[in-house]
Amino acid sequence: MLPFMIGALAGAESFGQTETETGSDVSEDLRELPNLLDGETGDTEQAAAGAAPVTRLETLLEVNKLADAGRPEDAQPLLEQLISLTEEEFGAQSIEAAEAYGIAGRIEREAENFQRAEEHYLRAVDILRGLDGTYTELAIEPLIGLGDSYHAAGEYLNAITAYNEARTVSRRVNGLLNEGQVPILDRITDSFEALDQYVEADEQQLTILNLAERNHPQASPEHLEAIYRYGRWLRESGRYHDERTRYAQAMRLIRDVHGKDSLLLVRPLRETANSYRKQRLPENQGISSLRSALELLDADGGENPLLRAEVLRDIGDWDVAFSKIEPDVSVYERAWELLGELEDGAELRREWFDELQAVFDEPISQRGLSRAPDALRGYVIVAFDVDRYGRTSDVRVAQSEPAGFKDDAVVRAVRRWRFRPRIEDGVITTRDDVALRVNFRYLPDEQAEGTE
Numbered sequence: 001m002l003p004f005m006i007g008a009l010a011g012a013e014s015f016g017q018t019e020t021e022t023g024s025d026v027s028e029d030l031r032e033l034p035n036l037l038d039g040e041t042g043d044t045e046q047a048a049a050g051a052a053p054v055t056r057l058e059t060l061l062e063v064n065k066l067a068d069a070g071r072p073e074d075a076q077p078l079l080e081q082l083i084s085l086t087e088e089e090f091g092a093q094s095i096e097a098a099e100a101y102g103i104a105g106r107i108e109r110e111a112e113n114f115q116r117a118e119e120h121y122l123r124a125v126d127i128l129r130g131l132d133g134t135y136t137e138l139a140i141e142p143l144i145g146l147g148d149s150y151h152a153a154g155e156y157l158n159a160i161t162a163y164n165e166a167r168t169v170s171r172r173v174n175g176l177l178n179e180g181q182v183p184i185l186d187r188i189t190d191s192f193e194a195l196d197q198y199v200e201a202d203e204q205q206l207t208i209l210n211l212a213e214r215n216h217p218q219a220s221p222e223h224l225e226a227i228y229r230y231g232r233w234l235r236e237s238g239r240y241h242d243e244r245t246r247y248a249q250a251m252r253l254i255r256d257v258h259g260k261d262s263l264l265l266v267r268p269l270r271e272t273a274n275s276y277r278k279q280r281l282p283e284n285q286g287i288s289s290l291r292s293a294l295e296l297l298d299a300d301g302g303e304n305p306l307l308r309a310e311v312l313r314d315i316g317d318w319d320v321a322f323s324k325i326e327p328d329v330s331v332y333e334r335a336w337e338l339l340g341e342l343e344d345g346a347e348l349r350r351e352w353f354d355e356l357q358a359v360f361d362e363p364i365s366q367r368g369l370s371r372a373p374d375a376l377r378g379y380v381i382v383a384f385d386v387d388r389y390g391r392t393s394d395v396r397v398a399q400s401e402p403a404g405f406k407d408d409a410v411v412r413a414v415r416r417w418r419f420r421p422r423i424e425d426g427v428i429t430t431r432d433d434v435a436l437r438v439n440f441r442y443l444p445d446e447q448a449e450g451t452e
Contacts, residue, residue, distance in 0.1 A: 053078065053081075055085070056082065056085035056086055056088075056089055059078055059081050059082045059085060060082060060100075060103075062075070062078060063075045063078050063079065063082055063103065063107065064103075066078075067106070067107055067110065072107045072108075072110035072111040073111050075107050075111075076107060076108065076111055076113070079103075079104040079107055079108070079120075082100050082103065082104065083097070083100045083101060083104060086099075086100040087100075092127075093127055093130060093131065094127070094131075095127075095128070095131065095138065097127055098123075098124040098125075098127040098128045098131075098138070098142070099124070101120045101121070101123045101124035101127065101142075102120070102121065102124040102141065102142045102145060104116075104120040105117045105118075105119075105120035105121040105124065105142065105145050105146070105149065106145055108120060108149075109145065109148060109149040109152060112152070114149050114150075114152065114153035114155075117145075117146075117149040118146065118149055118150070121142045121143075121145050121146035121149060122146065124142040125139050125142050125143060125146070128142070135168075135169050135172045135173060136169070136173075137169065137170075137173045137174075139166075139169055140166045140169050140170055143162055143163075143165050143166035143169065144162075144163065144166045144183075144184060144187065146162040147159045147160075147161075147162035147163040147166065147187060147191075148187070150162055151187070151190065151191055151194070154194075156191040156192075156194045156195050157191075157195070159187070159191045160188055160191045160192065163184050163187050163188045163191065164188065166184050167181050167184045167185070167188075170184065177211055177214055177215055179211055179212070179215060181207075181208075181211065182208050182211070185204045185205070185207055185208050186204070186208075188201075188204045189201045189204040189205055189233075192204065196371075198237065202233075202237070205230055205233045206230070208226065208229065208230070209226050209227065209229070209230045211226075212225075212226030213226070218253055218257060219250075219253040219254055219256070219257035219258060219264075223253075224250055224253070224254070224264065224267075227246050227247075227249060227250045228246075228247075228250070228267065228268070228271060230246055231243045231246045231247055231271060231275075234246065235275060235278055240275050240276075240278070240279040240281075243271075243275050244272055244275050244276075247268040247269075247271050247272045247275070248268075248272075250267075250268040251265055251268045251269070254268070261296065261299060261300075263296060263297070263300055263304065263307065265292075265293070265296055266293045266296055266297065266307050266310075266311065269289040269290065269292055269293040269296075270289070270290065270293055270310060270311060270314050272285070272286065272289045273286040273287065273289040273290045273314060273318060274314060274317075277317065277318055277321050277322075277359065277360070280321075280360065280362075282321075282322040286318060287315070287318050290311055290314055290315050290318060291315075293311045294308070294311050294312075294315070297311065305338040305339070305341045305342060306338075306339075306342055308335075308338055309334075309335040309336075309338040309339050309348075310335075312331045312332070312334050312335040312338070313331070313332065313335045313352060313420075315331050316328075316329060316331040316332040316335070316420070317359040317420060318359075319331070320359050320360070320389065320390040320418050320419075320420065320421070321359045321360035321418050322360070326389055327389055327390070329388065329389060329390075329421055329428055332353065332420070332421060332423060332428065333423065333426060333427075333428065335352070336349060336352075336353060336423045336426055337426065339352070349423070352420070353420065353421070353422060353423035354422060354423075354424075356386075356419060356420075356422075356431065356434060357419060357420045358417055358418065358419055358420075359390065359418050359419065359420050360416075360417060360418035361413075361417050362412075362413040362414075362416035362417055363413065364406070364409055364410055364413040364438065365406075365409040365412075365413075367409070368405070368406075368442055369440050369441060369442055370441055370442050370443045371441065372441075372443055374443070375441035375442055375443055376441065376442055376443070376444060377439065377440070377441055378400075378401050378402055378405060378406065378439070378440050378441070378442055379399075379400065379401055379437055379438060379439045379440070380397060380399075380400040380405075380406050380407055380410040380437070380438045380440075381397070381398045381399040381400065381435055381436070381437045381438075382395055382396065382397055382398060382410055382411060382414055382435070382436050382438070383395075383396055383398045383433055383434065383435050383436075384396070384414060384434055384436070385430065385431065385432050385433065385434065386419050386421070386422075386430060386431040386434055387430050388421050388428045388429065388430055389421065390418045390419045390420060390421050391418060392414055392415055392417055392418075392419070395411050395414050395415050396411070397410070397411060398435065405442065406438065406440060410438050414436065419431075
């Protein structure tokens with residue numbers, strides 16, 4: 001868990017998360033100010049009520065419809081009817097009944113009724129094991145759901161136990177090295193992180209990397225992707241040197257297996273530079289890595305517009321993050337043009353150059369923040385403008401709770417932030433009245449000490 005949890009709303013892409021020594025959750029939501037202050041409730045009016053569902057299938061369809069619409073509370077009254085009708089049609093000890101209990105567990109979890117969710121998931125597991133034995137593969141999904149419910153309720157040790165039981169079944173049925181374990185290992189990682197047990201969390205991610213190393217040839221796409229995946233984990237954990245060591249490993253493997261001119265080198269070169277930038281270190285090795293990637297693409301004859309656009313975008317990010325004078329933002333325009341050659345270019349243009357994304361984020365002071373279970377939740381909403389060089393101006397507090405607690409700290413940090421410029425129709429433009437929400441947790445008796 002983090003001192004500042006960074007998220008995004010209304011089309012602003014998530015910045016990701018980083019690990020620090022102290023830890024306490026803070027999130028930053030980015031969207032236009034009027035929407036952020038007024039709220040986005042969406043269409044809350046329900047459609048005209050139709051006939052209540054009568055059959056099992058009608059009930060199942062209505063439950064799923066309500067859940068998919070983000071209305072699990074409205075689906076709750078139908079759950080007992082779904083279970084009863086299913087047991088009448090297929091029997092209390094049937095796969096269909098277990099599925100009904102599993103659905104009920106999911107709905108109750110989403111409605112944050114965790115005790116009922118636990119009961120339903122355990123009942124589903126009991127039915128399936130009664131039908132097909134302790135290690136039935138069918139039990140994996142409800143066991144994972146049970147773990148998800150425990151995690152959402154803050155019962156992290158119970159979550160780890162449920163996830164490990166699901167993993168044991170997976171290994172027993174599909175083999176010790178099956179990669180179907182990966183989503184389970186990711187969940188175990190999250191629960192260990194929530195307990196501040198980072199060594200144990202890291203062990204889960206190393207296990208994922210080891211599975212890829214044992215299942216796929218060296219320097220194969222699957223093996224390389226697993227290295228990059230572990231690198232991202234190290235970056236999120238703030239272990240930047242270890243992260244870059246993994247990229248160096250990938251480059252050695254690529255050169256040995258695919259040759260020193262392979263375009264596969266572009267990815268680890270980019271990741272190396274972005275690691276330095278994320279660490280806020282303007283080391284020459286960072287920009288040199290990006291230039292080396294561009295040279296590889298030039299030597300290849302100028303093909304691969306996506307790879308070239310990614311490198312140009314990253315060069316622009318580097319310059320905006322660290323330049324002491326006006327950065328060269330023309331590389332962004334070149335990247336934007338290259339995306340026009342791709343089938344999904346319009347979507348990439350929106351993701352890269354329309355959604356608000358930070359390329360340099362100054363840490364916000366953690367003074368007065370807390371990770372204690374009884375810590376209260378607070379927030380600061382700031383509004384600001386972004387010029388064509390990604391620099392912020394007119395940073396001001398729009399709203400905060402508790403008032404004044406973290407206002408100055410957030411304003412000071414955001415003034416130093418840098419953002420990727422917006423591009424409209426190939427032209428770099430400014431952004432006005434951007435809003436950012438910073439969420440945090442604190443203890444009331446620490447509020448006075450933490451006020452800045």
